[in-house]
Amino acid sequence: MLDDLRFAWRNVWRNTRRSVVTISATALALFVMIAYTGMVNGYLAGMKANIIDLDVGEAQAFAEGYREKPSLYTVIEEPEAMVIALEREGFKVAPRLLGTGLGAATDNSAGIQMIGIDVDRDREVTKIAGELKSGAWLSADDDGVVLGWRLADNLGLEVGGELVVLSQGADGSMANEVYPVRGILKGIGGLDRVGVFMTQDAFRELMVLDRGVHQIILRTPPGVSLDAATAQADGFAPDGTRVSSWRELRPSIASMLDASEAAMQVMGVIVYLAVGIVILNAMLMAVFERVRELGVLKAIGYPPGRVLLLVLLETAIQTGVAIVLGVLLAIPVNYAMTHQGLDLSALGNISVMGVAFDPVWRSRVDLSTYTGPIITLVVIVGLAVIYPALKAAFVRPLDALRS
Amino acid sequence: MITRRALTRGLLASASLLALWPRTGHADLPADAPAPDDPGFAEYVLDRVDDVHRGRSSHAIVTMHVKTKRWEREMSMEAWSLGKEYSLIRILAPKKERGTATLKADKDLYTYLSKTGRTIKISGASMGGSWMGSHFTNDDLMKSSRLADDFNYSVRPGPKIDGVPTWALVLVPKPKAVVVWGRVDVMVRQSDLLPAGQLFYDEDLKPVRKMEFFGFRRVGAYDVPMRMRMSPLGGEKEGEFTEMIYGDIEFDLDLEPSFFSLSRLETL
Numbered sequence: 323m324l325d326d327l328r329f330a331w332r333n334v335w336r337n338t339r340r341s342v343v344t345i346s347a348t349a350l351a352l353f354v355m356i357a358y359t360g361m362v363n364g365y366l367a368g369m370k371a372n373i374i375d376l377d378v379g380e381a382q383a384f385a386e387g388y389r390e391k392p393s394l395y396t397v398i399e400e401p402e403a404m405v406i407a408l409e410r411e412g413f414k415v416a417p418r419l420l421g422t423g424l425g426a427a428t429d430n431s432a433g434i435q436m437i438g439i440d441v442d443r444d445r446e447v448t449k450i451a452g453e454l455k456s457g458a459w460l461s462a463d464d465d466g467v468v469l470g471w472r473l474a475d476n477l478g479l480e481v482g483g484e485l486v487v488l489s490q491g492a493d494g495s496m497a498n499e500v501y502p503v504r505g506i507l508k509g510i511g512g513l514d515r516v517g518v519f520m521t522q523d524a525f526r527e528l529m530v531l532d533r534g535v536h537q538i539i540l541r542t543p544p545g546v547s548l549d550a551a552t553a554q555a556d557g558f559a560p561d562g563t564r565v566s567s568w569r570e571l572r573p574s575i576a577s578m579l580d581a582s583e584a585a586m587q588v589m590g591v592i593v594y595l596a597v598g599i600v601i602l603n604a605m606l607m608a609v610f611e612r613v614r615e616l617g618v619l620k621a622i623g624y625p626p627g628r629v630l631l632l633v634l635l636e637t638a639i640q641t642g643v644a645i646v647l648g649v650l651l652a653i654p655v656n657y658a659m660t661h662q663g664l665d666l667s668a669l670g671n672i673s674v675m676g677v678a679f680d681p682v683w684r685s686r687v688d689l690s691t692y693t694g695p696i697i698t699l700v701v702i703v704g705l706a707v708i709y710p711a712l713k714a715a716f717v718r719p720l721d722a723l724r725s
Numbered sequence: 726m727i728t729r730r731a732l733t734r735g736l737l738a739s740a741s742l743l744a745l746w747p748r749t750g751h752a753d754l755p756a757d758a759p760a761p762d763d764p765g766f767a768e769y770v771l772d773r774v775d776d777v778h779r780g781r782s783s784h785a786i787v788t789m790h791v792k793t794k795r796w797e798r799e800m801s802m803e804a805w806s807l808g809k810e811y812s813l814i815r816i817l818a819p820k821k822e823r824g825t826a827t828l829k830a831d832k833d834l835y836t837y838l839s840k841t842g843r844t845i846k847i848s849g850a851s852m853g854g855s856w857m858g859s860h861f862t863n864d865d866l867m868k869s870s871r872l873a874d875d876f877n878y879s880v881r882p883g884p885k886i887d888g889v890p891t892w893a894l895v896l897v898p899k900p901k902a903v904v905v906w907g908r909v910d911v912m913v914r915q916s917d918l919l920p921a922g923q924l925f926y927d928e929d930l931k932p933v934r935k936m937e938f939f940g941f942r943r944v945g946a947y948d949v950p951m952r953m954r955m956s957p958l959g960g961e962k963e964g965e966f967t968e969m970i971y972g973d974i975e976f977d978l979d980l981e982p983s984f985f986s987l988s989r990l991e992t993l
Contacts, residue, residue, distance in 0.1 A: 391961070395795060424845070424847075424851050424854060426843075426845035426846070429846060430846070430848070431845050431846060431847060431848055431849075431851050432849070432851070433851060433854075484843075486838065486841060486843045486845050488836070488838065488845065490855065490858045492795070493796055493798075494791065494793065494795070494796040494797075494798045494858055495798075495821060495822065495858070496822050496825060496838075496857060496858060498838040498840055498841055498843075499840070499841060500841045500843060
């Protein structure tokens with residue numbers, strides 16, 4: 323066996339050029355697979371993270387009927403018990419108040435969506451507080467509001483300006499108030515054009531709404547599956563309140579993500595197939611070029627099993643070297659793609675189906691980013707080498723020598 | 726068609742005959758009114774409906790009563806108008822909203838918010854929003870699109886409203902008109918061509934709101950419905966309504982366009 327190994331090693335370097343070509347093709351293919359896997363995972367995770375971190379959370383609770391027909395009066399009447407119970411179970415929870423109205427600046431007015439938040443709790447469930455283009459995020463002791471950037475643009479407002487809000491209070495009165503603009507958000511998606519964030523207290527005073535909330539955003543405890551956590555949260559919801567996962571809340575985005583995942587997998591299969599063919603080609607060449615040589619081995623009494631073992635060992639050596647090279651090549655690229663990423667902001671503000679995307683494309687890399695492609699590579703090489711190896715093992719010495 | 730015309734003539738004849746009798750509480754058919762089969766009839770009637778609370782100029786005290794599923798409230802208001810282009814409406818009560826006012830001048834609509842001391846211009850999408858919490862929209866107030874301009878119309882006998890026979894003008898939007906309604910029926914009393922009701926249909930030709938006029942009274946040279954009520958039909962808001970009740974109304978005052986200014990809006 324050890325002899326065979328030594329023999330195989332010698333054989334590999336007998337024709338250095340051929341081996342180098344085979345090894346580099348394999349290494350390059352592995353590198354492409356690893357880098358591609360990392361980028362795809364990063365792309366999908368980034369999209370999901372944007373939806374969950376900036377917009378939906380993992381799940382949300384609404385009073386029944388609110389989602390079909392939003393109304394100031396359709397509230398979760400007593401959210402407190404639910405909030406406390408969920409927090410005890412490790413959920414992060416933030417109730418929100420929602421309402422519509424008219425926002426106006428000096429010369430312009432536009433329809434707005436008001437979002438009254440519990441500033442401290444909200445910070446725990448969304449990353450929106452960090453997504454400011456200018457100014458500062460809400461503070462519980464300040465009556466300033468934060469606007470979506472398109473809304474601010476349309477109204478000609480900047481930080482320090484004044485937004486007049488006109489709506490109708492829960493008691494039918496004309497709700498109107500002037501708020502200083504405290505901050506303006508970066509692109510976060512659907513709320514860019516209409517969103518006005520304010521504190522819960524300011525919202526309640528404006529809309530004369532003493533109790534109840536319209537929406538509760540949930541972040542599920544780590545390690546619990548989305549469905550299980552959603553079901554668990556739903557168990558804590560009072561009568562007439564339903565908890566839905568982000569997949570139910572944004573079905574089109576969820577299916578778009580599934581579709582991109584499937585598309586990426588199809589692409590992956592194609593990449594892997596291409597790699598497989600390259601390797602198959604290299605292996606075939608490596609064996610068929612040496613038919614005479616192998617025929618001599620057979621002629622001096624080498625049994626087919628040992629020839630087979632020899633070819634497999636040679637392939638294993640080449641593949642091993644290729645894996646080391648491919649991984650060494652992938653590590654710095656992955657490092658750069660996770661830490662620096664690919665800045666696509668030159669393409670403009672990217673938003674798909676109302677969800678803003680981080681303009682920097684980052685890879686997501688973990689152990690499986692390497693192990694997956696390596697295992698796949700080994701399987702492909704294994705499959706690719708069987709035919710030439712068998713052919714070599716069972717070649718008739720006379721035929722081989724004559725050719 | 727011939728029989729309907731004959732019928733119309735007959736009705737008109739009897740209406741003018743009635744004029745010879747002492748006043749019955751109904752006003753007469755205006756002398757300049759075209760016959761219902763006259764091409765100018767619809768336009769004439771629509772103008773008359775538009776102008777029923779307006780005259781050349783007007784000043785009125787109005788109570789607005791809004792009833793919704795959740796709440797019911799009353800506001801009293803003072804309103805001025807001049808021609809079709811200018812009007813100014815200011816809330817007198819309740820106290821919390823006193824001074825809040827709406828100004829329509831030419832094609833612009835402004836609302837002054839007394840609580841915050843700001844004036845905002847209503848435009849674009851907000852035109853379809855509720856006016857002062859009522860079932861009227863800002864657009865209703867603007868009547869920026871005159872019915873006669875944007876609709877094709879046909880005249881037919883309408884239903885009896887309050888026992889009074891009516892003409893119905895069926896308005897269908899012109900192909901390229903940008904309007905919110907799929908169809909509007911305007912009912913006017915056959916006796917005096919004063920408005921009796923309006924029915925608004927959505928794009929699927931389902932009736933979605935109706936306006937009714939009641940309590941006709943003679944004010945100076947005009948006959949005026951002193952009460953009008955807008956009620957949404959079908960859906961969530963069925964059963965809600967907004968009623969405008971005219972307390973005092975006077976016409977043809979000495980008002981200048983300069984009266985309807987932003988500074989007046991804010992200082993009234």
